[in-house]
Amino acid sequence: MLGRPDAHLIDGPAGALEVVVETPDLPDGTAPIGLAVVAHPNPQQGGTMDNKVVHTLVRAFVAQGWQTVRFNYRGVGASEGGWDEGRGEVDDLLAVVAHHRTDPALRDAPLALSGFSFGGYIAAEAAHRLSAQGQAASPLVLVSPATTKFAVPQVPAETLVIEGELDDVVPLPSILDWARPQGLPVTVVPGAGHFFHGQLGTLKQIVLRHLKALAA
Secondary structure (H helix, E strand, O other), X not given: OOOEEEEEEEEEOOXXXXXXXXXXXXXXXXXXXOEEEEEOOOHHHOOOOOOHHHHHHHHHHHXXXXXXXXXXXXXOOOOOXXXXXXXXXXXXXXHHHHXXXXXXXXXXXXXXXXXXXXXXXXXXXXXXXXXXXXXXOOOEEEEOOOOOOXXXXXXXOOOEEEEEOXXXXXXXXXXXXXXXXXXXXXXXXXXXXXXXXXXXXXXXXXXXXXXXXXXX
């Protein structure tokens, strides 16, 4: 199922936020499984919502029937504001969630969060904040979360964490050191670097298998 992309601006904590919403092609009268929001890598290193790993995550969620949103943090693309070292970027993600949950079809639907690199930190931190408010974000799918530069919080046991064996931006030992105290499994893609060049198909299949298993 290919999503129907809808690009527009919504109100965010620091001004307008640029979002792209992809709705799965479902039979008439069938609602999406839930809302999935995907966070992009560090804008200080050129990360945007057009990143290939972000697109891969979006395609996996849409294929499984999720209404999926990717967005640019404050100061990126058409989003207003400026870099806030991760603090405001978490607020941006939460604003995206709150905005799209005003849709009656999504208000009480499951919420999935996902992110790549810095976006993995943002998604994990947002899930942590939501949990403290009694709101669950599940599934949580993190690809190479930025454990070397940010204090990525503990995550639920069912979180899917994917890492490239040859990642030289967020090295595998750093991911394992973060996951080990939590008893958290890590799915390692042999031969893959940080951006999963030549391995995006494998990445998508790992996420699809996880989402299908949860839906079974």
